[in-house]
Amino acid sequence: MTPQEFLTQALERYERPLVSYARSITGDLESARDAVQETFLRLARQDFKALEPRLAPWLFFVCRNCAIDHCRKVVRLAPAEDDDVVPDPGRSPADDATASEDAEQLRALVEKLPEKQREIVRLKFDAGLTYREIADVMKMTVSHVGVQLHHAIQTLRTQWQRANALP
């Protein structure tokens, strides 16, 4: 496989989930795109063959660092802001015009989760990583990933039921 083919395939497979993941960290689409661009620029300089078996965790790990880095820079530039970067849960109506109501609601609930859980939910369900891979990306133990994801699911279930409770 040529580097171009490798990159093309990696983009096809991971571009969308990476941008979504980065956006859940940075809170806005443009910085998320910056982070993903950086991620792929770094990928272009890697030994593809060696990287291939753990491409997914590598991409999300690097992307996570780029996104977090970006947040730090923003904080440095604007010290008035709170240290914890609060993502913007509101999306422009145009973004979601085509998304179904359920999907919109579900995403909004995911956005409200604590930072770590939000990331794990995205990595598991949107990007399709295994617990082991998530553990590598987030630098936590596999069992911790399991516990966090379970908490997230519990919260989502409760909130979803509340939101959709019968009148």
Added chain:
Amino acid sequence: MNDPRITAYAVGELEPAEREAFERELATSTELQHELAETVALAEQLTAKLGDTADQLDDARRAKIFAAAHSGEAHRPWARIWVPAMAAGFIALLALVSLQTRRESGTSETSLAATEPQGVDLMTAQTVLAKSGGEPAGIALAGQATPPHPLLDAVDGTPPEFDVFIKEGKAAPSDAESSETGALLAEAKNHLEEGRYDLASRHSEEVLRRDPYNTAARRELEKMSTEVSTFASNDAFNETRSRISAPFSADAKRKAEAEVPAAPQSTANRGVWANTALATGWDSPQAPGQVGGPTFNTEAYDSVTPNGFLDVAGNPLSTFSIDVDTASYANVRRFLNDGMLPPSGAVRIEELINYFPYDLPAPAEDAPFSVTTDVTRAPWNPGHLLARIALKGRDVAPGSLPPSNLVFLVDVSGSMRPENKLPLLKRALRRLVDRLSPKDSVAIVTYAGSSGVVLPPTDGNDKAKVLAALDRLESGGSTNGAGGIQLAYETAREHFLPEGNNRVILCTDGDFNVGVTSQSELVRLIEKERESGVFLSVLGFGTGNVKDSTMEKLADSGNGNYAYVDSLSEARKVLVEQMAGTLFTIAKDVKIQVEFNPATVAGYRLIGYENRLLAKEDFNDDTKDAGEIGVGHTVTALYEIVPAGRKLPAERSVDPLKYQTARTREPAPASEDLFTVKLRYKAPDGDKSRLIEKAVGNEVVEFEKAPVDCRFAAAVAAFGMKLRGDEDAEKFEFADIQRIARESLGADPGSYRAEFLTLIEKAKRLHEESGASRE
């Protein structure tokens, strides 16, 4: 319930040992079952809906990424760690070297490697760097002169970490001890790749014994244990999950149905629980990570590039294999009846054309089939000609058919449960069984997570026994297609009738999700089995999860045919009216080669048969597999021909050759022929092919005067071209197609052509709607 195992189980992440324990608890606790059902439902919602298609890069950023790949910034792993480090200071360099040696000789003080193999290196590297250089690695690296992306490479320090991460276990050994471990490790890797897990693990363990901190060996072991457990337990897991969930999913279903009338006005308020209980994997368990159920369309079609026009000078020969399949027509009909235009990959024009019976002359005494040709004008482009090549297989009186040894291989996985799958299949097979003669034998093999013989080969006169076995078929579990196929072929071979028709009839929705699932591997498996002289028929069922491409390829490679059964009437057509054609092959590996005459033809294109094209050399090569023709089958191929002197549409120009003068082959002495058709075929049990040849003159019949069947086939071809969005058919309207079809209904036995008229009407309306919504 605060038990992370619920979530882990729902997403398929529970270790095998824990899984068993969990399943035992699950069986006794309704509360746990309820929790699990809701968790699975939510997990599937999240998988399906979390992704936002708006989250994409823009073109500028994408271009930059590709530019980086081109600009020779490609990977220089060591340079990126060593060079900047040297620039930053000698101390840092020394630190890395000593880290490397220490790690490899196993004297590293840190024992973190045991619990967190990945990423340890950076931590250690940074600590060492910080200790010896007094500065953290990131800052030390920032001193490099002109890095390609100084910020990226230096400030956050992530790439070096991953470079180390990648390089582990590959670094040059520094002493005798580690060179031995290196060799052991390489061997372990080989064993793992070849699936010899015991040897691989023994080697890796040996490495770990010598060097407890060898992360590469540890990772190898880890990988192995996942591979082994996935291999062994997927089956059992899918099976158990569906078994356990069966009782309470029925319960959830009842509850959900009871809930619906409670809030009849507001579907939005009904919540996803009611919906998902019905729509999620509980009805059709699937491999983890797959999304199923009526809400998500997971049908798979190969993309098709329509055959373009070829110029005769460069391509005097056109070679392809015949195709008697009709599945695509039934599938297209299903789409249109459901109010959708079919995806273009689902439209195989030759299968649309060959769906209809045509009235063709019976073959001569000794030939298995007859060949009919016509030349008329293409209705969608009067400047072009349309040539029809039609074959008809010999008819055999029902009483004189050879005995059959049939093995029904029935997919009883969970995805087959819907009314239009297994229940329809059972009704369809009853009709076939009714027709069996006492000489025939029938067996039924089922497959889901595991496969088994539910009816051993039974005489055709013991119909009650066969029907009883059919009645007992029930769905549940995952789909291990490969295992079932092997067992079915074995059963067929055991009762092989040397003089008879030996055939496996695979009935499935084609979604093989356990065991050998890759299409090419299944194809290889079937190609191997084909040698035994057992033929294969594939009957496709169902909607929403049809793996059309898998089923077609299986039938092709198994010397067989593929039909799609969407209704009881289609079942009657395939299994009763055309039973002989479906089940009795009269000629195999039938290939067609057409040689066009450059004196009369400028160019041509074959309509359809895109996935049946053969190289010109394949025609005379008897080892090349091709299509089969059954009793009474008809096969039609259409060529659109550009007469000599006319320009080909959208001809792509090629510069004239520099080192050769245009080498025109010497024209044969003034022939007025348009083309010559050559056919090769083998007897069903033969290895050597026979040849039929027929020259076709340049006598063009006006379209209106062409034979009824020829006109009807042209209408069907145009219909297929329209559905595919073919440019050449763009100006030809559905109304034109309707007119031609209406005028060429002929006798229409079975009213299939009349039904075609209604499909044109539906396609026309849908096409207008989609056109309107685009504007």
